[in-house]
Amino acid sequence: MIYADYLRPGNLNDALHALASGSFRVLAGGTDIYPSDSATAPKVSLLDITGVSDLTGISLQDQVWRIGATTTWSTLARAELPPQLSGLQAAAREVGGIQIQNTGTVAGNICNASPAADGVPVLLSLDAEVELASVRGTRRIPLQQFLMGSRKTARNPDELVTALVIPHRPNARSAFLKLGHRRYLVISIVMAAAVVEIERGVLTHVALSVGACSAVAQRLNALERKLIGQPANSALVDQINPDDLLMLSPIDDVRGTAKYRVDAALTLVRRVITEATHE
Numbered sequence: 001m002i003y004a005d006y007l008r009p010g011n012l013n014d015a016l017h018a019l020a021s022g023s024f025r026v027l028a029g030g031t032d033i034y035p036s037d038s039a040t041a042p043k044v045s046l047l048d049i050t051g052v053s054d055l056t057g058i059s060l061q062d063q064v065w066r067i068g069a070t071t072t073w074s075t076l077a078r079a080e081l082p083p084q085l086s087g088l089q090a091a092a093r094e095v096g097g098i099q100i101q102n103t104g105t106v107a108g109n110i111c112n113a114s115p116a117a118d119g120v121p122v123l124l125s126l127d128a129e130v131e132l133a134s135v136r137g138t139r140r141i142p143l144q145q146f147l148m149g150s151r152k153t154a155r156n157p158d159e160l161v162t163a164l165v166i167p168h169r170p171n172a173r174s175a176f177l178k179l180g181h182r183r184y185l186v187i188s189i190v191m192a193a194a195v196v197e198i199e200r201g202v203l204t205h206v207a208l209s210v211g212a213c214s215a216v217a218q219r220l221n222a223l224e225r226k227l228i229g230q231p232a233n234s235a236l237v238d239q240i241n242p243d244d245l246l247m248l249s250p251i252d253d254v255r256g257t258a259k260y261r262v263d264a265a266l267t268l269v270r271r272v273i274t275e276a277t278h279e
């Protein structure tokens with residue numbers, strides 16, 4: 001693939017003005033873009049945002065976690081973070097192999113909007129919002145609204161995702177589990193993520209999501225409501241049954257049948273809540 005042009009701005013303002021010109025496609029780690037671009041595709045120009053230092057890093061300020069758009073999976077996996085973000089760190093360690101984690105970014109994962117994107121279920125369970133900037137201004141929308149379908153997002157062509165923003169829950173714990181055909185470097189058949197808060201042995205907050213079983217990963221809202229107020233003990237999983245996953249709409253494909261995916265999702269949801277509720 002030969003690209004028409006390549007620009008690597010050093011600041012956000014230049015990046016946004018280049019995007020506003022309408023002729024650039026955003027490039028972060030390139031781990032989704034390069035494998036998907038073919039020599040026969042129309043020529044595009046690339047706007048490499050990895051030189052914009054404001055877009056990288058993880059910080060906690062004013063009760064929100066801010067994960068800069070170009071923060072790589074490796075940076076996330078190695079960061080000193082509280083149990084609230086353990087599930088996100090577990091997902092970071094499951095994205096491809098080490099080389100992919102060293103260059104692939106969190107924002108690239110959500111902007112690519114694959115149904116099998118490993119970052120999405122846990123970010124949904126963390127109630128993440130997407131921060132978008134353009135020369136017209138900045139806005140924030142819930143990740144659930146940002147993801148509009150397989151490979152479809154609410155991002156306008158002149159907008160750059162600048163960060164993922166997560167409300168700080170100091171008492172929360174999270175977990176993430178992924179099923180693939182092998183242990184490592186594999187596209188997910190199913191993944192599940194849980195975020196919980198427990199007070200005096202009782203669940204006071206539950207957020208559960210399942211990925212790769214629908215065009216966009218789904219929050220299990222009815223199951224969450226059912227589990228809040230329940231004791232966080234080993235009997236909890238007995239309350240999770242196939243009816244709780246009826247909103248999933250998996251497809252048959254080379255990685256697994258729809259029926260297998262639903263069976264696997266049930267097992268993963270039971271395991272992920274068990275993991276999240278364990279000290």
Ligand SMILES: Cc1cc2nc3c(=O)[nH]c(=O)nc-3n(C[C@H](O)[C@H](O)[C@H](O)COP(=O)(O)OP(=O)(O)OC[C@H]3O[C@@H](n4cnc5c(N)ncnc54)[C@H](O)[C@@H]3O)c2cc1C
Binds near residue numbers: 103106107159161
């Ligand atoms: C061998 C291999 C294995 C992989 N394994 C996995 C896996 O196990 N799990 C998984 O989830 N993914 C996997 N991936 C996919 C990929 O690595 C991830 O989705 C990664 O997070 C993409 O990030 P990136 O920075 O490389 O995105 P890029 O390729 O740079 O961009 C992806 C898309 O997002 C857009 N974009 C990127 N950043 C922004 C931004 N800030 N604002 C607006 N648009 C933006 C780009 O224009 C493009 O459309 C794999 C890829 C490869 C090549």
